[in-house]
Amino acid sequence: xxxxxxxxxxxxxxxxxxxxxxxEQARWRVLIVDDDHEVHEATVFSLGKTVIEGRRxxxxxxxxxxxxxxxxxxEDDIAVIMLDVVMEREDSGLELVRRVRDELARSDxxxxxxxxxxxxxxxxxxxxxxxxxxxKTKSELTLTRLTTTLATAxxxxxxxxxxxxxxxxxxxxxxxxxxxxxxRDLRGxxxxxxQQAAALLGGSVSxxxxxxxxxxxxxxxxxxxxRAPDGAEPAPxxxxxxxxxxxxxxxxxxxLSPTLLARLHACLAQARNIHGDCSTQLCLGGPGxxxxxxxxxxxxxxxxxxxxxxxxxxxxxxxxxxxxxxVEALDRQAFxxxxxxxxxxxxxxxxxxxxxxxxxxxxxxxVALFDLDRFSEINDALGHRLGDLLLGxxxxxxxxxxxxxxxxxxxxxxxxxxxxAAALAPDTLLAVLAVPFVIEGxxxxxxxTLGCADLRLTDDGGRGALRAATIxxxxxxxxxxxxxxxxxxxxxxxxxxxxxxxxDLRAAIRGEHDLQLFYQPQIELCSGRVIGVEALLRWRxxxxxxxxxxxxxxxxERSGLIVxxxxxxxxxxxxxxxxxxARGISGLRMSINVSLAQFRSASFLPLVEExxxxxxxxxxxxxxxxxxxxxxxxxxxxxETLGRLKALGLSIAIDDFGAGFSSLAYLQQLPxxxxxxxxxxxxxxxxxxxxxxIARMIVDLGRxxxxxxxxxxxxxxxxxxxxxTMQCAEAQGYLYARPLPAAEFERWLAARSLPAAAASAARQ
Numbered sequence: 001x002x003x004x005x006x007x008x009x010x011x012x013x014x015x016x017x018x019x020x021x022x023x024e025q026a027r028w029r030v031l032i033v034d035d036d037h038e039v040h041e042a043t044v045f046s047l048g049k050t051v052i053e054g055r056r057x058x059x060x061x062x063x064x065x066x067x068x069x070x071x072x073x074x075e076d077d078i079a080v081i082m083l084d085v086v087m088e089r090e091d092s093g094l095e096l097v098r099r100v101r102d103e104l105a106r107s108d109x110x111x112x113x114x115x116x117x118x119x120x121x122x123x124x125x126x127x128x129x130x131x132x133x134x135x136k137t138k139s140e141l142t143l144t145r146l147t148t149t150l151a152t153a154x155x156x157x158x159x160x161x162x163x164x165x166x167x168x169x170x171x172x173x174x175x176x177x178x179x180x181x182x183x184r185d186l187r188g189x190x191x192x193x194x195q196q197a198a199a200l201l202g203g204s205v206s207x208x209x210x211x212x213x214x215x216x217x218x219x220x221x222x223x224x225x226x227r228a229p230d231g232a233e234p235a236p237x238x239x240x241x242x243x244x245x246x247x248x249x250x251x252x253x254x255x256l257s258p259t260l261l262a263r264l265h266a267c268l269a270q271a272r273n274i275h276g277d278c279s280t281q282l283c284l285g286g287p288g289x290x291x292x293x294x295x296x297x298x299x300x301x302x303x304x305x306x307x308x309x310x311x312x313x314x315x316x317x318x319x320x321x322x323x324x325x326x327v328e329a330l331d332r333q334a335f336x337x338x339x340x341x342x343x344x345x346x347x348x349x350x351x352x353x354x355x356x357x358x359x360x361x362x363x364x365x366x367v368a369l370f371d372l373d374r375f376s377e378i379n380d381a382l383g384h385r386l387g388d389l390l391l392g393x394x395x396x397x398x399x400x401x402x403x404x405x406x407x408x409x410x411x412x413x414x415x416x417x418x419x420x421a422a423a424l425a426p427d428t429l430l431a432v433l434a435v436p437f438v439i440e441g442x443x444x445x446x447x448x449t450l451g452c453a454d455l456r457l458t459d460d461g462g463r464g465a466l467r468a469a470t471i472x473x474x475x476x477x478x479x480x481x482x483x484x485x486x487x488x489x490x491x492x493x494x495x496x497x498x499x500x501x502x503x504d505l506r507a508a509i510r511g512e513h514d515l516q517l518f519y520q521p522q523i524e525l526c527s528g529r530v531i532g533v534e535a536l537l538r539w540r541x542x543x544x545x546x547x548x549x550x551x552x553x554x555x556x557e558r559s560g561l562i563v564x565x566x567x568x569x570x571x572x573x574x575x576x577x578x579x580x581x582a583r584g585i586s587g588l589r590m591s592i593n594v595s596l597a598q599f600r601s602a603s604f605l606p607l608v609e610e611x612x613x614x615x616x617x618x619x620x621x622x623x624x625x626x627x628x629x630x631x632x633x634x635x636x637x638x639x640e641t642l643g644r645l646k647a648l649g650l651s652i653a654i655d656d657f658g659a660g661f662s663s664l665a666y667l668q669q670l671p672x673x674x675x676x677x678x679x680x681x682x683x684x685x686x687x688x689x690x691x692x693x694i695a696r697m698i699v700d701l702g703r704x705x706x707x708x709x710x711x712x713x714x715x716x717x718x719x720x721x722x723x724x725t726m727q728c729a730e731a732q733g734y735l736y737a738r739p740l741p742a743a744e745f746e747r748w749l750a751a752r753s754l755p756a757a758a759a760s761a762a763r764q
Contacts, residue, residue: 027058028154029077033068033096034084034114043082046143052151053158064088065096072100078109079157080133080150085115101131108160110153112136162305170309180320186211189324190245193317197282197296198247200309204299206248208256210241210264211292249297260295267293273314275307282314284321291321337409339388340395345466348408348416352462355418356455367458368417368424369451369469370398373481375413378444389439394446397432416466426450426484449476450484457489471495502559504541505552509564514540517572518739521748522591522710522732525724530749532589532623534712534732535573536739537565557597566598567607576742577622578615585746591623591653596630605641612648619649623674627655631670642671653710657698668705674730675702679713682733685722692722699726 030047032040044059060078062068064087072078081100085093093113100106111132133153136145180192190209198205241264246252256264267274267281271290274281278301282294294317302310335347343351355365372394379387391413398415399407405419417424429450436443451473458465468487476485508514519533539547556562570592577590598604612622624645631638631654642652653674681695695711702709711723714733723731737748 027056028052028079028157029058029060029075030150031060031062031068031071031075031078031081033062033065033081033087033093035063035087036084037063039084039114043146047147047150050147050150052154057150065092068096069099069104072104072106072109079161080153081109081111082150083111083113085113097132107131108157108164110157112149112153162303180316184324184327186244186321186324186328189320191247193294193320194245194247197294197310197313197317200313201296201298201302201306204248206250206297207246208243208250208260208295209245209292210243210295212241212268212290244292264293264295273311275302275310277301280307280310282310282317284314284318291318291325340392340409342395342415343406343408345408345410345416348406348410348418349462349466351406351408351418352455352465356461356465364421365455366419366421366424367453367455367465367469368426368429369410369466369473370415370417370429371411371449371451371473371477372413373447373449375446378446382439382442382444386439386442390437390444390446393437393439394432398429401428401432410466416469421454424452426452430482430484447482449473449481451476451487452484453487457487468492498555501541501547501552502555502561505539505556505561505565508539508541509561509568514543515568515572516540516741517569517576518741519576519745520732520739521737521745522589522730523736525720525728525731530588530752531730532591533745534591534625534739535569535576535593537569538739557595560597562595562597563601563603566595567603569593570607571611574611574615574617574622578617581618581621585749586618589621589623589651591625593625593655594630596627599626599630599641605644608645608650609648612650617649620651622649623651623653625653625655625676628657631667631672639669639671646671664701672707674708674710677709677711677728679733682711682713682719682723683715685719686716695723695728696726699723699728703727 032043034040040059040061047057048059050057060071060075062071066088068081068083072081083093083096085091087093089095093115097111097113100109100111113132113135115135115137133156134149136149180189180196193209194207197207241256241261243252243254243256246254263274263276263279263281267283268290271283271285273283278298280296280298280302282296283290284292284294294314296310335343335350337344352367375387375390378390391409395407395409395415398417402417402419402423405417405423408416408418410416417429430448433446433448436445438444451469451471453465453468453472455465458468460467468491471491472485472487475491476483479485504514516538518536518538520536521530522532522534523529524531537549537553539549539552541547553562556565573590573592577588580586580588594604608624645652651673652671653676654670654672655676656678657675675698677695677698681698685692685695699709708729710730710732711719711728712732714720714723714731714735716735719733720731720735737745740748
């Protein structure tokens, strides 16, 4: 190796003060592997005082590949290997590289090959195949080049090491998140935070978690009333800080030093993380401001990546502390109502669970819900303070009326009782309200409704029992307000069936496999010609029986599914009329019903416009039916929307006309084409004294307004004859055909067309 001149010395130091201030423990470890002893001495002599990125160098030595491998097995923080290619064998150096990468899996350590005998391995091939940083001949390694090469390798190692450390840190934090958020008490959380921080940094870490004085730790919450306390509340220091947890050299009860107090207060005051040389303060902030500080003491300076990881960790630790505080605050009230001091809903459910577990088989235990009717009106009239006093008096009377029962407040104006049937006799309980209450001079009369459930008829523990009583209470409110109802399994079955029906309907809309359109023909009365169809939705549940439309349509309206259901009907009907037009079945008008919710939906008009323009359907072949009540809403937006629909070539019909209260003046303003006589008036045509005048009036009105009139629900020839006499233009009903699936309608239409075609041919 050539002599290294002193004037060739280059120090690569990003920190100008690094040579004098770099801590002794912070050194880059470099392994020199060479069978030439002078190479070791010359390298150490030349680079012994070099500082690279603020850290000095520490050299390890090996005279052979075997010695180097042994060192690498024991030492895991070697940054660079300066390796001679030719030692015991010509390929000793390259073989060592292979074992370092493959056998030891040390992908981060950087390798600089040095050789005094160039040509043994092609330079580019070696760099590509063996993942080395550089390949130099010893003759070209001046001090400047050697230092530059080493600095480049160390920087590469640091970047790889930081990436790996960051990945490990993120994995550690990911694993710790669940544990942090799983802690329900602050003391346990404090210990976990410190342990997780120590695991994140590795090595020897001591720490404290302190809370600001306002962040009080409650160790005697109502939720733990039946559990042993887990320790006294941490006492505040004179500085207003409370030590929640300690790790390593620190102790929860130890006096905090002035220096440490100053650091903690600085972190609180600045509301940010502070990273010192071997000391870190992590700020724990919450919605109400800074709540605490995590102080960490390490035996070394932290890297930049470690500091960033701690910054992320602090965010999660702060959220965990806030979560634990909220849990403990809620925990204090988990089993007690603060107003009446009665057990609350959660405690009531737990008590039912205990009763169910203790009594097997059950012997007539009941749950009752006592709901004060219109209690909110008293609160509104007299204020919540008097309302609270009234609730307390109700609780007192109920307790006296059922002294052996468990009494709880399970809702704002609902009390729950658990006891045997005799203790919860409905007449006895409802009688507690017979005498008016006198609250601060006000005589207040109350009434209540009662829902009762026998535990033998309920499932799913306390919650199921409470649910059963609630079902009975709701039925009592609908049918017998001020009285009571006893739960039966039939009540639950009815409720569950409605929910199941709703879920199945939702699935049917998504899957589109159980829904189907039937088509009922519409007839021109003067000629008998089929001029249109009305699309009517049918639902075959699970491919089995059909569900009655008057059963599932109201359910869809109450749940809001009617908008999606209406969109499905629109798409299916337009697709059918498009298919018929393409197959030559033309001249038909497709009438599609539109609900109020669908019509008001912001997506309705854009949906219709997009479908009509995409399908390019002939004008007049699609009609939208709206109800008379919708037409009479009187909003300018309705007229505008109808106008835009008409501009697309659609016609508009008012369905069930005559059943509402139409304003003739307003009706004249609507851009509609057709009035549809409500089937009730068509049915009444068989009774001329009651039905004919109304039907005739609607026909005359339509003719006067220039509107076509169609009668629905025509079932007899007599009704048809009267409608023709009235000059009603169109009709539909069972007289002509029931609603039919598309294929059956096509066969019906073809069969009806044959006689008409034959008669036409005969006339010719």
